[in-house]
Amino acid sequence: MSESETARLGARVRAYRTMRRMTVRGLAGEAGASASFISQLERGQAGASVGMLRRIALALGVTVADLFSEDDEVGHRVVPRSGRPELPAGPGARKYLISQRPLRNLEMYAGEFDPGASTGAEPYTHGDSQEILLVIRGEVALWLGPPGEAARHVLGPGDSVEYRTSVPHRVANEGERTAEVLWVVSPPTPAT
Template sequence: MDDGGSVSETTTLGEKIARFRALRGLSLRATAASAGVSSSFLSQVENDLANPSVASLRRIAAALGVSPAVLLESKTGHTRGVLRAVDRAQHPLAGAVKYVISEPPLRNLEIYSGTFEPNGSTGDVPYAHGDSQEFLIVVSGTITLRLGDEDYVMHRNDSIEYLSSTPHRIRNESEAPAEVLWITSPPTERITTRTTTRTREQMQET
């Protein structure tokens, strides 16, 4: 059971909560535990069968890394509204942060931005996700992209296109911060596959 003070526009709210949770790669149980609600209640909210109280909505939003305003903001017919920088969902990485730019529900594109401190990276090993067209552009600074078995040093305004199923990794080997933008079409599930060099070599031998 949840307390009173329910919010309106439950259909849009439930869809947004489910989509943000998917973007963050969070399970229903983990999100519910972080928000201090039961898994069954959160499932009902996502399926438009229950209305969260204002207090519960705040906790759910915090668990998703967004503000309640993002979940409640109404959209006009010609725009999905402004996503404020402070309201972007975040994925902490190794000396870097990946921000969710595309608001759910996703349509044709999935957009992320990333900031990389010196020596920061997307992780220790390359990763892959889905089999979509992915476009990477360097907004500022210099990064090194490991794509398959090749390294590409990229500077401001440089860009590259590849399949998201190709193992890839970004690292900042410079002495200054760097910022990048990812665009993926169509959107992919945020379940990534980490691929080590040994695994790739074994695959090539088969």
């Protein structure tokens, strides 16, 4: 890569890292690199192997191609309901990505929970971002806090709750109808 290409790559890595509110050390830890290497990469003073770029992209929640894209403008992107990318979810649960990659300022997901379905048996965390859960249809229970200490909230259509993604949380449909929810997370959390 030329010096200007290396500098542009470093600037994009820094931009995605700061957008995600990650420190240089945080990104280095997630990518399996040293903080000094990430710092040099961001300043355009070092290049990276394809393997390292893959680990950095994964830690930032983008693709390797996004790290090289010169297109900072996000145009209108219409995604029909049938075209939403489906993400892994537990039995009886479906999760769809609504915001399109590369995730810049926020991420948004739609979820459907059949009766008895949940996000899993255990609460989970992801990063330290602001998350909003909005119930569109049906009713869900949300637990916030560590196991054994979690507060339980029952939410119906139109109800919402806001919390940090670093707080253990779990969603379950204890009702008799399919529930539909939306999650909005800002800034996007690193991929784990």
